[in-house]
Amino acid sequence: xxxxxxxxxxxxxxxxxxxxxxxxxxxxxxxxxxxxxxxxxxxxxxxxxxxxxxxxxxxxxxxxxxxxxxxxxxxxxxxxxxxxxxxxxxxxxxxxxxxxxxxxxxxxxxxxxxxxxxxxxxxxxxxxxxxxxxxxxxxxxxxxxxxxxxxxxxxxxxxxxxxxxxxxxxxxxxxxxxxxxxxxxxxxxxxxxxxxxxxxxxxxxxxxxxx
Amino acid sequence: xxxxxxxxxxxxxxxxxxxxxxxxxxxxxxxxxxxxxxxxxxxxxxxxxxxxxxxxxxxxxxxxxxxxxxxxxxxxxxxxxxxxxxxxxxxxxxxxxxxxxxxxxxxxxxxxxxxxxxxxxxxxxxxxxxxxxxxxxxxxxxxxxxxxxxxxxxxxxxxxxxxxxxxxxxxxxxxxxxxxxxxxxxxxxxxxxxxxxxxxxxxxxxxxxxx
DNA sequence: CGCTTTCGCTACGAGTCGTAGCGTAATACC
DNA sequence: GGTATTACGCTACGACTCGTAGCGAAAGCG
Numbered sequence: 001x002x003x004x005x006x007x008x009x010x011x012x013x014x015x016x017x018x019x020x021x022x023x024x025x026x027x028x029x030x031x032x033x034x035x036x037x038x039x040x041x042x043x044x045x046x047x048x049x050x051x052x053x054x055x056x057x058x059x060x061x062x063x064x065x066x067x068x069x070x071x072x073x074x075x076x077x078x079x080x081x082x083x084x085x086x087x088x089x090x091x092x093x094x095x096x097x098x099x100x101x102x103x104x105x106x107x108x109x110x111x112x113x114x115x116x117x118x119x120x121x122x123x124x125x126x127x128x129x130x131x132x133x134x135x136x137x138x139x140x141x142x143x144x145x146x147x148x149x150x151x152x153x154x155x156x157x158x159x160x161x162x163x164x165x166x167x168x169x170x171x172x173x174x175x176x177x178x179x180x181x182x183x184x185x186x187x188x189x190x191x192x193x194x195x196x197x198x199x200x201x202x203x204x205x206x207x208x209x210x211x
Numbered sequence: 212x213x214x215x216x217x218x219x220x221x222x223x224x225x226x227x228x229x230x231x232x233x234x235x236x237x238x239x240x241x242x243x244x245x246x247x248x249x250x251x252x253x254x255x256x257x258x259x260x261x262x263x264x265x266x267x268x269x270x271x272x273x274x275x276x277x278x279x280x281x282x283x284x285x286x287x288x289x290x291x292x293x294x295x296x297x298x299x300x301x302x303x304x305x306x307x308x309x310x311x312x313x314x315x316x317x318x319x320x321x322x323x324x325x326x327x328x329x330x331x332x333x334x335x336x337x338x339x340x341x342x343x344x345x346x347x348x349x350x351x352x353x354x355x356x357x358x359x360x361x362x363x364x365x366x367x368x369x370x371x372x373x374x375x376x377x378x379x380x381x382x383x384x385x386x387x388x389x390x391x392x393x394x395x396x397x398x399x400x401x402x403x404x405x406x407x408x409x410x411x412x413x414x415x416x417x418x419x420x421x422x
Numbered sequence: 423c424g425c426t427t428t429c430g431c432t433a434c435g436a437g438t439c440g441t442a443g444c445g446t447a448a449t450a451c452c
Numbered sequence: 453g454g455t456a457t458t459a460c461g462c463t464a465c466g467a468c469t470c471g472t473a474g475c476g477a478a479a480g481c482g
Contacts, residue, residue: 011427012479018214034328039469050430055471085412102327109324112390116316117245122393130391162334165403166412168388169380176383179323181375184331190375200411201361201377202295222458223448250438261461266440429478439468447460
């Protein structure tokens with residue numbers, strides 16, 4: 001999207017340090033004030049830049065918060081723990097830990113809400129957050145198929161639909177648990193969720209002993 | 212919460228018609244303006260009441276929208292279609308249809324976002340929306356156990372945890388599909404989702420032919 | 423060194439917020 | 453029926469935020 005060096009442009013380049021400071025200040029303001037009370041003037045003050053600088057770089061509050069929150073999810077990793085269930089549990093716990101942070105909570109849901117009436121914003125969220133993390137699903141599936149834990153996929157279109165479905169189920173469940181039910185997505189919950197995701201409700205539930 | 216007849220109170224009672232008009236006007240404003248541009252002054256104008264009347268009944272925009280949106284979900288029903296899979300598909304499709312409406316989209320997510328910093332608001336959402344609809348999960352489970360489709364539950368605490376988990380998975384997945392992925396939760400998607408919910412990813416995926 | 427772009431700062435009109443104050447309308451109690 | 457009590461509609465208000473315009477200065481590019 002935005003090349004950090006501005007390539008062939010003439011004139012004074014935009015300060016990359018200002019970008020970093022502004023996004024950090026945005027997260028800080030989300031923690032202190034939440035979404036609704038967050039003002040661009042406040043963020044500018046925290047970041048040590050002029051308010052006009054913010055408006056030169058971002059169209060508004062929505063776009064700024066999307067960029068500020070997107071950085072939080074880039075720390076997600078898919079560690080190889082030997083089994084699909086363990087891999088899922090690991091990444092879901094990471095996701096839950098990020099969602100538990102106040103800057104992620106109040107920011108993410110608010111921009112999603114706004115995106116229902118702003119196609120450009122929804123696309124920005126998809127490209128900078130959702131699609132970016134869908135890699136985890138694809139990689140996890142590939143690993144599990146190599147291990148023989150999941151059947152290999154025949155139709156690539158069907159495989160893409162399934163990946164989208166998994167992402168909706170995983171991300172949606174964790175978000176709902178954390179934000180709506182307001183309960184921690186801790187180890188116990190994640191184990192139960194993973195069991196349902198892999199073997200469903202109809203199978204016998206206590207396949208593995210308590211641990 | 213609020214008795215409609217005001218029981219033993221003296222003085223002029225609050226107009227029930229005003230309540231109805233205000234909530235309807237709120238949903239109308241959500242459709243036209245979305246969450247962020249919705250103002251209480253605008254709602255008052257649409258409802259034909261004074262702005263001060265709104266502030267006398269609701270603490271603010273958040274509480275008003277929660278009440279306006281909560282009414283939308285009361286139309287959810289759990290029709291008996293003979294099998295657990297069919298029952299799930301039926302209620303999920305209803306839920307998706309409600310979420311597809313613009314007044315639900317923009318309103319629900321916004322108040323959830325605000326509730327991350329407002330305990331009273333989160334509790335209001337839980338009691339007037341979430342807990343209210345959890346009946347569907349409990350009823351569906353009971354029916355399926357009567358049919359022998361699900362194993363009977365031994366520990367009541369474990370059963371409650373499972374019901375919460377199911378609700379988080381179902382509601383979360385549909386919300387994520389509709390609002391974040393911005394794809395319709397149509398019959399095809401719901402069939403795939405129900406298969407995963409009942410039999411998991413590890414079981415054979417294509418039990419039923421394409422339809 | 424000039425050209426170009428960004429930056430910080432100030433100021434501004436427009437819009438919204440939530441409340442106070444007033445006179446009036448509608449009901450409960452006696 | 454009279455009176456107390458509460459809700460209602462209306463107007464006005466200070467405080468705040470918004471997003472932009474305009475200015476001089478700063479920082480790279482050629």
